[in-house]
Amino acid sequence: ICRWVAIPWSRPLEAAVRTLTRSDSIELVMSNDDRLKYDVVAIEQLTLAQMQELDQNTPCLLVVLAEQDAEARWVVTAKP
Numbered sequence: 001i002c003r004w005v006a007i008p009w010s011r012p013l014e015a016a017v018r019t020l021t022r023s024d025s026i027e028l029v030m031s032n033d034d035r036l037k038y039d040v041v042a043i044e045q046l047t048l049a050q051m052q053e054l055d056q057n058t059p060c061l062l063v064v065l066a067e068q069d070a071e072a073r074w075v076v077t078a079k080p
Contacts, residue, residue, distance in 0.1 A: 001056075002054070002056040002058070002059070002062060003028070003060070003061050003062070004062045004064060005063050006066040007063065008065075008066055009066055009068075009073070013065060014065055017063075017076055018043065018074070020040050020043050020076060021040065022039075022040055023040075024039075024040045025038060025039050026038045026039075026040065026061065026063065026076070026078050028061060036061075036080065038061045039079055040076060040078050041077050041079055042075075042076070042077040043075075043076050044074075044075060044077075045072040045073065046072060046073065046075045047072050048073075051073075051075060054077070058079070059079065059080050060077060060078065060079050060080075061077070061079075062075055062076070062078075063076040
């Protein structure tokens with residue numbers, strides 16, 4: 001299952017996302033206190049159509065900076 005997490009865009013958050021590298025990891029904390037660790041594999045600007053084309057049959061995490069009216073959005077792709 002590929003989890004999508006949308007976060008409202010802000011300039012400081014975009015700056016933080018753009019500083020991530022492939023050696024970074026992201027920990028997703030669920031409401032039941034489960035902790036899922038993912039390793040960053042890509043940071044890029046994608047359109048909604050491009051995001052939907054990504055292979056969703058493998059475990060992954062997409063962190064999307066949701067900027068209203070933007071054609072392309074910053075997306076962090078991470079895998080467990």
